[in-house]
Amino acid sequence: MSHQEIHKSHRVGWLRAAVLGANDGIVSTASLIIGVAAASTSHEGIMLAGIAGLVAGAMSMAAGEYVSVSSQSDTENADLALEKNSLEQNYEFEKNELAKIYEARGVDSELAQQVAGQLMAHDALGAHARDEIGISDTGNAKPVQAAFSSAGTFTIGAALPLMLALLVPENYLIPVVVLSSLIFLALLGGIAARAGGAPISVGAMRVTFWGALAMALTAGVGILFGVAA
Template sequence: MVYHEPHKSHRAGWLRAAVLGANDGIVSTASLIIGVAAASTTHQGVILAGIAGLVAGAMSMAAGEYVSVSSQSDSEKADLVLEKNSLEQNYEFEKNELAKIYETRGVDPILAQQVAVQLMAHDALGAHARDEIGITVIGNAKPVQAAFSSASTFTVGAALPLLLAWVIPGDQLIPAVAFSSLVFLAFLGGIAAWVGGAPISVGAIRVTFWGALAMALTAGVGSIFGVVA
């Protein structure tokens, strides 16, 4: 029986996109709602702004993640093509290069040569992709997965302050949305830190701080333009 030890870093790809999406959904939508409400806009206008922010934000997150991760994927594929060509044209050079990599990691030179020979006999391109370029199966760029994770979690995050704004109109809207959004952010930061193996308190505090700052600044801008109007 082969035992596979679970590692937190294996979750890095989808976790980063999911946390980024949910965090941005809460912060941007709550800030937008608070800013529009601070400008003395009608409740209907606040809700409309929140819905527009949710839709636009989700699509923006999906497009941004897809383009960003696709660029990473293109770079990885281009590197693999270059490495494949080099293996076909300079096999001995590539074998010695791989052996040198193992030597710098503390492997005996003779053993490093043996390891390089055996690994390249098994999968030459895979060995160089992993140990020379740093491309692994775990870290492979997945544009569609990143886009879907980011957009879906953004929608969930944005829906939380939007629903509160829907059911709590009037003077209580701003404090209710602000307080509940900070609670959501602290919970999100704690969960993300726990899943990633980091201290829960640190994850909660850093997410909450930046969320509070964003909402405060947006409320200030809304108040200024509300007075000017």
């Protein structure tokens, strides 16, 4: 019977962007709604602020992820170009360099030379990208994927407190949005931890803590400026 291990590391790229987007969507929109509501703003004003926050936040997340991951991609491509040129100019030096890496990991010197030679004969640039630079097919930067994933999950996350604000009467709006958002955050943190192979309770607690802090601070700002007005 064949045995196949299912690793979690291949999920890091999209999982990071998805969790970050959904978390920001819930926290920023719920905090915005709570802050505006605490300032005794009308229901229409609360909804307008929430919708504006959703649109601006989704675009900001997409742009931020695209620029950030594009920069990472540019760096990776520059390193690969440099390594490709070095392989063309100094093949034997690069082979010895790769063998030294394997030796440092515990491989016998003679065997390390054989492994380096065989890997480079198969795919020299791929071997150096993986073992010297640390670039792999599962972890390389994907700007467009990160941007769409982050913007999409931000929109989904932001829609949750926004729908509650639309449906719940003004008298109950703040407590319902706070409680529901904390539940959403706990579920999100647990799901993300589960997908990444981490303890569910830890993932849920850290996301919930920062979300609660953000909502408490914005509520305080709303009350302060509402009283001042």
